[in-house]
Amino acid sequence: MSRFNAAVPAGEYLADSNVLFYLSDAVTQLLEHKEEYTQFGVIRYFAEYFSSVKNSNHVLFREFNYIKATPHNRASFIRVFWRCFRQIGKGGELLSVLEYRSLLQLLCPDFPVEAVQAAARIVLTDDAVDCLMSFSDFLFAFQLQFYYQEFLDSVLLVYQDLLAGKSPNTVIVPTSSSIEQLPPVAAEENDKEEQQQEEEEEGVEGAMLAECVEALCDRFKHSHPSRSSIAEILQQSDRVSYYSFLMRLAKDESVNQHIGALPSKAELLIDPEMDQELDKLIAQISVSPGSNSSGSAVGLKEVQRKASPRRNLHHRRRMEVESDGSNEETDSSEN
Numbered sequence: 001m002s003r004f005n006a007a008v009p010a011g012e013y014l015a016d017s018n019v020l021f022y023l024s025d026a027v028t029q030l031l032e033h034k035e036e037y038t039q040f041g042v043i044r045y046f047a048e049y050f051s052s053v054k055n056s057n058h059v060l061f062r063e064f065n066y067i068k069a070t071p072h073n074r075a076s077f078i079r080v081f082w083r084c085f086r087q088i089g090k091g092g093e094l095l096s097v098l099e100y101r102s103l104l105q106l107l108c109p110d111f112p113v114e115a116v117q118a119a120a121r122i123v124l125t126d127d128a129v130d131c132l133m134s135f136s137d138f139l140f141a142f143q144l145q146f147y148y149q150e151f152l153d154s155v156l157l158v159y160q161d162l163l164a165g166k167s168p169n170t171v172i173v174p175t176s177s178s179i180e181q182l183p184p185v186a187a188e189e190n191d192k193e194e195q196q197q198e199e200e201e202e203g204v205e206g207a208m209l210a211e212c213v214e215a216l217c218d219r220f221k222h223s224h225p226s227r228s229s230i231a232e233i234l235q236q237s238d239r240v241s242y243y244s245f246l247m248r249l250a251k252d253e254s255v256n257q258h259i260g261a262l263p264s265k266a267e268l269l270i271d272p273e274m275d276q277e278l279d280k281l282i283a284q285i286s287v288s289p290g291s292n293s294s295g296s297a298v299g300l301k302e303v304q305r306k307a308s309p310r311r312n313l314h315h316r317r318r319m320e321v322e323s324d325g326s327n328e329e330t331d332s333s334e335n
Contacts, residue, residue, distance in 0.1 A: 018070040022053055025066070056080065064110045071223070074147045078261040080107060082139060082268075089135030090269045096132055100142075119145040122246045136268055144225075144250040147259050151216070151224045152246065158212045159242045162204040203241035210234040225255045 014020055026049045030037060037045045052058040056076035059067045067077045085103050088095070095103075097113070097120045104111040122141035123133050145152060210231055217224050224230075233248045234240060249255055256262055263270075 018072065021070060022050065026050070060107060062108065064108055064112060067108055068146070068149075071147070075259055075261040077108070078139075078143050078146060078259070081142075082262055083271075085135070086269060086271065089139070092134075094132035094134055095138070096130065100133070100138055115146060115149075116142070118149075122243055122250055125243045125247075136265060139262070139268070140250045140256070140265070141247070143259060143262060144246065144255065147261075148224060151220050154216055154220070155213060155245075156242060158216060159204060159209065162208060162212065203239045203244070206234040206237055206240045209240060209245070225249055225252070226258055229254050 026046060029049075030042065030045060049058070053072070056072075056079055059073055059077045059080060067073050081104065084107065088103075097116050100120075101111065101113050101116040104116065119138060119142040120133065122145060123137045124131050213230055213234070214227065217227055217230070229249065229252050233245060233252065236248075251265075253264060256264065262268065
């Protein structure tokens with residue numbers, strides 16, 4: 001949405017762009033740590049804060065409630081996660097749910113395990129969450145689950161209602177607030193019965209689910225995958241299960257492009273710019289006399305000298321060496 005379009009009301013633009021959210025956070029951080037910013041001035045602080053937001057580096061080491069607060073924050077975090085740990089996928093390693101959670105917590109210390117498990121269920125079809133996953137499979141599933149969490153939770157409730165035999169006309173389309181009010185104990189008690197029913201019936205009718213999801217999209221406005229992608233996937237088979245539907249969405253390139261955080265799967269592990277930075281870093285370490293782990297850390301810190309309002313705010317320990325050996329994200333976050 002263009003801010004220069006006179007046809008767009010100011011209130012609508014501010015709501016859709018989340019400008020007030022970022023302004024409020026910037027002021028809050030400034031007031032809480034104002035003594036730290038007197039050394040370089042308030043104007044420079046705001047300039048660096050919003051520059052960091054624009055460049056998608058503002059989510060590093062922030063709390064979970066912050067990184068999930070806006071679509072831009074979610075997409076930024078997905079991209080930072082990919083860029084920091086791309087080397088894992090390039091090396092072909094398979095990791096568990098807890099290992100992926102550990103990686104996520106390097107970037108967001110209070111990242112909940114439930115969010116990681118939800119992504120793993122898409123890859124592992126809900127019944128083998130303790131198995132190992134490739135980086136690319138987990139990454140695209142995580143992107144879908146994290147970016148569209150509220151929408152997918154509502155789709156699950158609709159799907160469970162259809163499994164219970166309710167017609168599309170009687171299915172109640174839930175809102176995000178109604179999801180939060182659901183008693184978790186009751187949901188857990190019905191999990192096994194619903195899973196057995198899903199296995200017996202092999203999912204629900206694709207056309208019926210498509211009708212319900214279409215109504216759901218109307219309520220979530222833009223916070224859902226494209227209607228065309230949803231319709232195309234649900235038309236591919238007469239019956240569809242919830243997790244097979246999500247897996248197809250996670251692999252759909254148009255969904256990936258709409259989020260805009262990751263490259264295509266074919267280019268996921270290709271990043272010449274990052275590889276060049278890695279080669280430079282390795283060269284710096286190799287030519288250093290008596291280079292060791294501590295020497296490597298010193299080399300990285302030389303690159304990281306600029307003061308960062310975000311890093312100073314939380315006094316986070318610096319990441320000595322990121323998993324892919326690249327310091328690009330750290331460098332950009334310091335600007």
